[in-house]
Amino acid sequence: MSSKPQKIVMKFGGTSVADIERIRNVAKLVKGEVDSGHQVAVVVSAMSGETNKLVGWTKELSPLHDAREYDTIVAAGEQITAGLLAVALSALGVSARSWLGWQIPIKTSDMHGSARILDIPASQMNERLAQGQVAVVAGFQGIANDNRISTLGRGGSDTSAVALAAALGADRCDIYTDVDGVYTTDPRILVAGKAKRLEKIAFEEMLEMASLGAKVLQTRSVEMAMVHRVPTRVLSTFAPEKGGTLLCDEEDIVEKNPVTGIAYSRDEAKITLLQVADKPGIAAAIFGPLADAGVNVDMIVQNISEDGKTNLTFTVGRAELDRSLAAIEKASPEIGYKKLLSDAKVAKVSVIGIGMRAHPGVAQTMFMTLAEKGINIQVISTSEIKISVLIAEEYVELAVRALHSIYGLDAA
């Protein structure tokens, strides 16, 4: 590359650093940027499978473990890769050192397990970068106000990388992963080759895609890129020359198709209360106790019935189902319902696109397509640039394929 020297943050996910050979490969990619004259900070994830193993051990010992100890344990995976990559870089003759969250320090909120980054002091690191030293930063971790190690929620290394890029005033943030960009849908769910890589995606669309289930970027990393205007790219560690996908402003996208992408999430559960009184205060009586129990309620529908009673259905994260049911049962005297039903075998499928604003009929196409496939829609929710439906989990793949095709997203 002959471009003028830049400050770059490169992030490598779990598959990219899965073993020693791959860590060597990452070191070579980093060296390439250093040799081109750039200042480089690298953010690494734990080796693939490592975080799951650590989470598993913690849960095995105690399902109701202390969240601070959870963070102490699960943050360890990134410490190992940061050290290994620093060693691999030194072995290639590149000056490098590892940085753990607390050493920088990446200051976070006290929400252990899903902490938010509050501040990253950049001057010390910028000095080292200017001297030509590569900073190898352990992703996913920080230090909370309580002086304990914190982690940023699963997939959080993306957020570490974008936040670091914002703090350092980097020219760009490159997220290297196991796919060569953001696709029209998860390339793993479509028959080989049908999903298409997007050259560009608007921040708003990527935000919806991520929060509606596309795990290619953690939602908070997209928020951070959008707010701090960090030029962020997603590209493949194994084929970086393919170019990847750039997150950009809506104005930078010339051709605004009605639907840009399709996301799905199996992480859903549905709760229905039968025969609740249709009167003021009922929603508060139901959703108040859920909020107090820390449950995030997503989609909601209420049917009006003639005898003053109504059925109310809503969704929560599948992992929060038991807690939600317990909270509702406890508040049952105040709510007053006839029956409480739940279903954990549901999934949410969403179509997303900024072009939707200008193209009426996107919802109708979605509903008709699902109807033709005999897929029943249980709940619907919409925003300006997305339509989500809740369906039986067994139909997720069928639904995504049919929608991908009807909106003209299939690769030729």
Ligand code: ADP
């Ligand atoms: P990393 O370990 O590098 O952070 P992740 O597994 O977190 O990687 O994210 C990459 C994965 O995201 C891909 O392997 C792919 O299966 C999944 N994914 C889901 N939706 C999409 C999408 N729309 N485009 C690309 N990848 C997607």
Ligand code: ASP
């Ligand atoms: N290692 C962490 C996880 O698996 C963070 C990350 O990979 O982004 O969730």
Ligand code: MG
């Ligand atoms: Mg990830």
